[in-house]
Amino acid sequence: MVLFGSKPTKEKKLEKKGKFHELQLYRYKMARGEGVGDFTYRLPRLLQTEQRLREITQREATLTEEIKRGLESGENIEEMDRESQDLKSSYYAADCEWHLIYTRIVSEYLKRGLSQCRSYPQWYLHEILSKDCADRDGCCARDCGCCRTRDVQPNRQLGVGHCTLECGCCQETRGFAGCKLSDEAKESMKDICPLDRDTSYRYYQKIMKASIFGIADGNVASQLDLIEKPPAYEEKEFKPGR
Numbered sequence: 001m002v003l004f005g006s007k008p009t010k011e012k013k014l015e016k017k018g019k020f021h022e023l024q025l026y027r028y029k030m031a032r033g034e035g036v037g038d039f040t041y042r043l044p045r046l047l048q049t050e051q052r053l054r055e056i057t058q059r060e061a062t063l064t065e066e067i068k069r070g071l072e073s074g075e076n077i078e079e080m081d082r083e084s085q086d087l088k089s090s091y092y093a094a095d096c097e098w099h100l101i102y103t104r105i106v107s108e109y110l111k112r113g114l115s116q117c118r119s120y121p122q123w124y125l126h127e128i129l130s131k132d133c134a135d136r137d138g139c140c141a142r143d144c145g146c147c148r149t150r151d152v153q154p155n156r157q158l159g160v161g162h163c164t165l166e167c168g169c170c171q172e173t174r175g176f177a178g179c180k181l182s183d184e185a186k187e188s189m190k191d192i193c194p195l196d197r198d199t200s201y202r203y204y205q206k207i208m209k210a211s212i213f214g215i216a217d218g219n220v221a222s223q224l225d226l227i228e229k230p231p232a233y234e235e236k237e238f239k240p241g242r
C-alpha cells in the first residue's frame, strides 16, 4: 500500500487491529473536515473522469474486435484505424486529467483512504458497484460475467470497472451493436444515473463512498468482504502511475 503523510495514531491502531471498515470510515469522516474542496470539486471530477476512461477503454475493446474482423474479411479499416487513434489520444487526455485532479487532492486522509481502497485490483467488484451495474442493466444483470473477466491492458488500469454505454456486450444485448450512438443518445442515457453531486446527491454519495473508500452505508463489513472475490484474488500495491 502506498502511504501519504504520516499516519495519526488512531489510524495505526485500527490498522494494527485489522479493523479496516472502521479505519476507512474514520478516514472518510476526517477527510470531510479536512478537504471540503476535495469533496465538492475534485472527487466528482475524478469519478466523472474515471467514467470517461472506462467508456474509452470499453469502446477500444469493441473496436479492436471490429478491426480484427475487418482485416479477416478484407474490409477497408481506414476509418476504424482513425477512430482507434482518436481513442488513444482521448484516453491520454483523460488520464492526464485524472492525475492532475489526484495531485490536487488536499486531504491526506482522503489519499490514504483511496490508496487503501484501490490496493485491491478488483475494488470495483464491491457489492454496491456491482449492484449499481445490474440496476443500470449492465453485464452484472446477466450471466455473461464480463465485469469479472474484463481484459484490461496494463496501460488502461484507470479504465477498469463496470459497464458504460460503450460496453460491447451490453450493446449487443440491447440490439444496437455496431451502431454508433449519437452524442444526444449518449447524454440522455447518462442522465438516467448521473454521477452528479448537485443533481443526484444520494446516488452520487453512495457511488463515491464505495469507489473511493470501499464503504457502504449501513454495512460494517470491511471492503474485502464486500468484494466478490474471483479466483486467484490478491492484494496489490496501488500506484496511480501510467
Ligand SMILES: [Zn+2]
Pocket: 139, 144, 145, 146, 147, 169, 170
Ligand atoms: Zn457482458
Ligand SMILES: [Zn+2]
Pocket: 138, 139, 140, 146, 163, 164, 167, 168, 169, 170, 171
Ligand atoms: Zn456490459
Ligand SMILES: [Zn+2]
Pocket: 130, 133, 134, 138, 139, 140, 147, 161, 162, 163
Ligand atoms: Zn458490472
